Amino acid sequence: MRGGTQPADGEVVRRVLAGEAELFRVLVERYREEFGRFASSLTGDPDSAADAMQEAFIRAYTSLASCRDPERFKHWFFRILTNRCHTVRSRRKQEVPLEGPEPASAARTDARVEQNELRDILARALDTLTEEQRTAFVLKEVEGYGYDEMSRILGVGVDALKMRVYRARDALRARLRESA
């Protein structure tokens, strides 16, 4: 496959199910690359994202036979990954409380301090959202997806997704104003 066209998801899934387990690496590389940022956005850090992705890929492999439409593996896997990200984020939050803004040092510029503070405020504020709101907000605002693409990947109508994003913005606005 090196140097040639990468096989479509459907073909890979069917061949993995037929016994070519090593081909699963094609899907792992493909979607670790594509959804890695989203996993980090949703979990809050790359280590948690790595945990979530590992769990999601293993779960996808062990239940691959239940993927009814192999051509839509991407969307099927995305939902597994989203669930794992929420679980890992919740687990991590119980183990290690999210840190507040780092104390400003003399070497830091005001702009940098503000950036870090805003980042941490938003990170904590995301925890106050429902899982559905957090997923929709991250996809829309952090990852830059359009509503139509979000609808395809999540299997949820555009209007419902807009509502989730709007409610998320309102909640985050309140947190930002409180922290400002």
Next chain:
Amino acid sequence: MTDEHQFSPDAQRFLDGEARKSPSTPERDDALLLQRAVSAYANAIERPGPAVDDVVMEQVLRSAARAGRSAIWRWFTGPQEFHIRPALAAAAVLVIAVVVWLPTGSDDPAPTVAPVPPAAAMRSTEGSLVALPDSPRQTALVRFQLQAVLASSVTLLGTFNRWERPGIPLTRTGTDGTWTATIPVPLGEQRYGFLVNGSTWTPDRAAHAQADDGFGRTSSILVVGPRGIAR
């Protein structure tokens, strides 16, 4: 969350990038603050490295190996459905039949005439028979012998050939008028006699016993055991 924290529809459209005009000042400031926070959050994001791939694949291949072993076990222990072409099945049956039949060919109960070394003779008298041990089966090789100097032909008839004429031919084996034939004879008591020149009935005078066959003829009697003539 109170209503004062809710963005207006115009502000939502502004944040979606769809509004033609920016919202009023207080909302606009909050919207821009939210955008800066999102930007700061997004800029700090790092995606997981390729080490994830190896960790995942190690577990996947281990799982596949376990599944493969259990699949083989299930295949051996569970019922299987086979599809086979009739032509191939017939060919396979033929091959198996040939393979099974070939080694048993030598066990065919058909008469086996083996060279008989003279030293192995049990009895040898004029007009008599010599029996040799055959393999431990249902027959034994018996050499029949008749001294008939003037005969032009000698045949052997008996219970072992259902008395059918012209009978089993004997061969002149020397210049002294000795005729012999070595044939497999079924185990048990047998009755027999010689037909000289195709018409003259002659019992074996060297036989252990003679008996009237009920038609005015005398037949010779021999008892064949696994090791040859018993008596």
